[in-house]
Amino acid sequence: MPRSKTLPEPEEWKFKEPGEDLEYDTWFKEQVQIGLDQLARGETVSDEIVREKWRLQRAELLRTPT
Template sequence: MTESTFTFRVDEDLKHQFAEIAKSKDRTGAQLLRDFMRETIAKQQEEAEYDAWFRAKVQQGLDDVAAGRVYSNEEIKEYFAKVRAELLEREDADA
């Protein structure tokens, strides 16, 4: 792996506080910054993957609607009324 230098300016007090925290964790500031960069990249990749998954699910739903693969509100109410009735029957049988 080729390494390169990353240079940026920070307030002296910020640098000092960060160095103290790094020292308390038995790490260098550079190690903590590399960790932060890796975590940021991983988080961004996870967010991008979730976004792609979510968009695919939304598109699937839109495609289902366009193709008529949907249930009416009445069909849903009827289905869950049956489910509720079955659960209540089981509860009464167990009591």
């Protein structure tokens, strides 16, 4: 099976140095902790509410001319 032309060969893979994404990693961990803290306090939103919010947002985007 031929390899995809969009995938780089393993020797072309680029690996990030340790700490290269430190700012993002820090932000991500903070966001996860905020979510866990909210969950522990019972501050949750039901799946139905989230789905309705996104349904309305999608409908609005589809109505907006580009």
